[in-house]
Amino acid sequence: GEEHYNCISALHKSMRGSDENASLYWLARMLEGGEDPLYVARRLVRFASEDIGLADPLALTQAVAAYQGCHFIGMPECEVILAQCVVYFARAPKSIEVYRAYGNVKECLRMHKGPLPPVPLHLRNAPTRLMKNLGYGKGYKYNPMYKEPVEQDYLPEELKGTDFFKERET
Numbered sequence: 544g545e546e547h548y549n550c551i552s553a554l555h556k557s558m559r560g561s562d563e564n565a566s567l568y569w570l571a572r573m574l575e576g577g578e579d580p581l582y583v584a585r586r587l588v589r590f591a592s593e594d595i596g597l598a599d600p601l602a603l604t605q606a607v608a609a610y611q612g613c614h615f616i617g618m619p620e621c622e623v624i625l626a627q628c629v630v631y632f633a634r635a636p637k638s639i640e641v642y643r644a645y646g647n648v649k650e651c652l653r654m655h656k657g658p659l660p661p662v663p664l665h666l667r668n669a670p671t672r673l674m675k676n677l678g679y680g681k682g683y684k685y686n687p688m689y690k691e692p693v694e695q696d697y698l699p700e701e702l703k704g705t706d707f708f709k710e711r712e713t
Contacts, residue, residue: 563633570629580621584610598638647707660699
């Protein structure tokens, strides 16, 4: 019932707050209460990107490995795999930079009036002669061929200069 959601919330908030003891407690309470370990593992995968993100890019690898480990061996053996992951997450640095930036992109798309801007011609693939003749791919600079950073626009003209990583005004 409701305790299912209360406990997963408490686990998330304990890891987010870097409290490894509380994190283990809520994990054990869920598992000992019969919670599906794969449910917990799925939530850890989300947590890895949402709450830890780029502060520790290996967190996602840890979460996916924990999910796979739980899938392979099941309970009760997988409890220590989840415990290790939960403690790792509680101890990990946290960053919501990507989570916020992606939210800003979604907001930009939702708030856009009219048709979405077309993909700039130089970014389009040109698998046919007709497309090449229409200018698809013309002027595109293939970055690996250059020693120096390439100056090139990747956003549509009307979004040029947009930085989704900056706080958006509400």
